[in-house]
Amino acid sequence: MTFGPKALRSVKARSLLWRNAMVTSQDLGLSIGSNPNEITPYIGLLEEEVKLEGIVTKTEVARSYYQLGKVYYDKADLIGAEESFVKALTFADPIKDGFSVLKTYGFLIRIASEKLEDAKAQKYIGESEKLMDALSRALPTLTSEFFYNLGVVKNYSGNFEEAKTNFELAYKKSNEENEPELLSKCLLSLATNAFYRKDLELSLRYLDQLNDLLKIIKKFYLSGAMYTYYAKIFIEMNENDKALNYYKLANEYLQSKKCWNLYGYILFGKATALKKAGNFDEALSMFHLAQESIDTTIFRRLNHLIEAEIDDVNDSTVDLYLDRTNRKIVERSLGTIDFKHRFVLLEILFLLSKNPGTYFDKEQLAKMIWKDEYNPLIHDKLIYTSVSRLRKLIEPTDADSKRKYIIRGKDGYTFNPLAKIRFHMEVKTNSERSIGNVDLSSPV
Structure with a gap:
C-alpha cells in the first residue's frame, strides 16, 4: 500500500490523535464512544504504515490499540477488548512503554478474571512481575507511577501489606510531584486495599478523600468505581440503604458516560443489599435481572456469583x-409476614427460634418478654393469647395437628429443632475472591 505526501500526513495526524485519545467527529468522523468496529480500520491503516520511518511508530500503534481496547472494555465487549489489548502488546516496547504495558496487562488480568481463565490471568500476572523487576533496574529514577504500579502488581499476588506500603509511597510522591490524576488512583487503590484487608473504616476515609479530589478533577470512571466501593463497604457494614443509594449513584454516573461494563455488577450489588436487608423477593428479581443483563458465557465470574445467590435465596429447604x-419473616409456603406492629410476638418468636429444643416456662417468658415477675392472673392469659396469635401467623394453613414451629410441652414452649431457619444477619455477602484480587471495577 502506498500513499502520497498528503495521505501520509493524514495517517500521521490520525496516529497523533489516537495517541492522545482525542478522536473527535471533526477529525475522523466519529467519536471515542462510537462503534469500535468503525474505528478499527483506522488503526489497521496505521499498522500498515508502521514500517514507514518517520510516519508512524510502533508506540503510536500500540497506543491506538490500547485506546480501542478501552472502548471495547467500557462497552462490555470483553472479547473485542482482549483482542485489542493483545495487539497493543505486540507493538509496545516493554521498557520504553513500560507503564502502558503494565496497564494493558492490568486490563487483560481483569478480563481473564471475569472469564474465570485462571491460567491466562496468572500468565499476565507473572509477566507484570517480570516487567516491574526490569523497570526497577532500567529506570533512572523511581517515580510515583513506578511505586503505584508496584503496588498494583503486589496486589495481584495477594501481598496486601506490601501493596499498601507501595501505594502509600506513591501517594506521597504524587503529592510532591503534583500529579492529581495519579493521586486519585492511589486513593482508590488504597481504599480497595483496605477493603481487602477488612479495614472498612480506613477504606471509607480514603474514599472520602477521593470524593473531595474528584470534585476538582473530573475522572468519570474513577467516580463510578468509587461509588461502587462505597456500596460494597456499606453492605459489609449492614447499612444496606446507604449501599443501595451508592449503587444508584454509580449506575447513573456510568450510564451518563455510556460505560456499561459494570452494569451487571451494580445490579448484583443492589440485589445483595436487598437480600441482606431481608427483602428476599425483591432481591431474587434483581438477581435475575442482573443475570439477564450480561452475556453469561463471557461474564462467567459474575454469573457464577449470581447463580450461587439465586440458589441461596431459592433454598427450598429453609x-x-x-x-x-x-421486623418481618418469610415462611416457605406463606411468603412474607410483616411483624412491624407485633413487637411482642416477634420477641417471642426470636427467643424461641434462637433456642430450638429449649423449653421456656411461664415464669421465664414473663421475665424475658414482659420484663416482669410472673403473675398467673396477668400472664397466663397473656402468654396463651400471644402464642396462639403467633402460631396463626407463622404456621402453614395446611399443617397437620402437630405444630410445625412452636411446640408446647409440660415444661413450657419451645421451637421445633427440626425446622430449618435462617436469620437475615447470617446471610453473608458472597466474598469469593476474584483471580488476581481484581474485578472490573478495580483501578488499572
Missing part, C-alpha cells in the same frame, strides 16, 4: 427467614 431489623 422453612423460615427471620429478619429482626425489618
Whole structure:
C-alpha cells in the first residue's frame, strides 16, 4: 500500500490523535464512544504504515490499540477488548512503554478474571512481575507511577501489606510531584486495599478523600468505581440503604458516560443489599435481572456469583427467614409476614427460634418478654393469647395437628429443632475472591 505526501500526513495526524485519545467527529468522523468496529480500520491503516520511518511508530500503534481496547472494555465487549489489548502488546516496547504495558496487562488480568481463565490471568500476572523487576533496574529514577504500579502488581499476588506500603509511597510522591490524576488512583487503590484487608473504616476515609479530589478533577470512571466501593463497604457494614443509594449513584454516573461494563455488577450489588436487608423477593428479581443483563458465557465470574445467590435465596429447604431489623419473616409456603406492629410476638418468636429444643416456662417468658415477675392472673392469659396469635401467623394453613414451629410441652414452649431457619444477619455477602484480587471495577 502506498500513499502520497498528503495521505501520509493524514495517517500521521490520525496516529497523533489516537495517541492522545482525542478522536473527535471533526477529525475522523466519529467519536471515542462510537462503534469500535468503525474505528478499527483506522488503526489497521496505521499498522500498515508502521514500517514507514518517520510516519508512524510502533508506540503510536500500540497506543491506538490500547485506546480501542478501552472502548471495547467500557462497552462490555470483553472479547473485542482482549483482542485489542493483545495487539497493543505486540507493538509496545516493554521498557520504553513500560507503564502502558503494565496497564494493558492490568486490563487483560481483569478480563481473564471475569472469564474465570485462571491460567491466562496468572500468565499476565507473572509477566507484570517480570516487567516491574526490569523497570526497577532500567529506570533512572523511581517515580510515583513506578511505586503505584508496584503496588498494583503486589496486589495481584495477594501481598496486601506490601501493596499498601507501595501505594502509600506513591501517594506521597504524587503529592510532591503534583500529579492529581495519579493521586486519585492511589486513593482508590488504597481504599480497595483496605477493603481487602477488612479495614472498612480506613477504606471509607480514603474514599472520602477521593470524593473531595474528584470534585476538582473530573475522572468519570474513577467516580463510578468509587461509588461502587462505597456500596460494597456499606453492605459489609449492614447499612444496606446507604449501599443501595451508592449503587444508584454509580449506575447513573456510568450510564451518563455510556460505560456499561459494570452494569451487571451494580445490579448484583443492589440485589445483595436487598437480600441482606431481608427483602428476599425483591432481591431474587434483581438477581435475575442482573443475570439477564450480561452475556453469561463471557461474564462467567459474575454469573457464577449470581447463580450461587439465586440458589441461596431459592433454598427450598429453609422453612423460615427471620429478619429482626425489618421486623418481618418469610415462611416457605406463606411468603412474607410483616411483624412491624407485633413487637411482642416477634420477641417471642426470636427467643424461641434462637433456642430450638429449649423449653421456656411461664415464669421465664414473663421475665424475658414482659420484663416482669410472673403473675398467673396477668400472664397466663397473656402468654396463651400471644402464642396462639403467633402460631396463626407463622404456621402453614395446611399443617397437620402437630405444630410445625412452636411446640408446647409440660415444661413450657419451645421451637421445633427440626425446622430449618435462617436469620437475615447470617446471610453473608458472597466474598469469593476474584483471580488476581481484581474485578472490573478495580483501578488499572
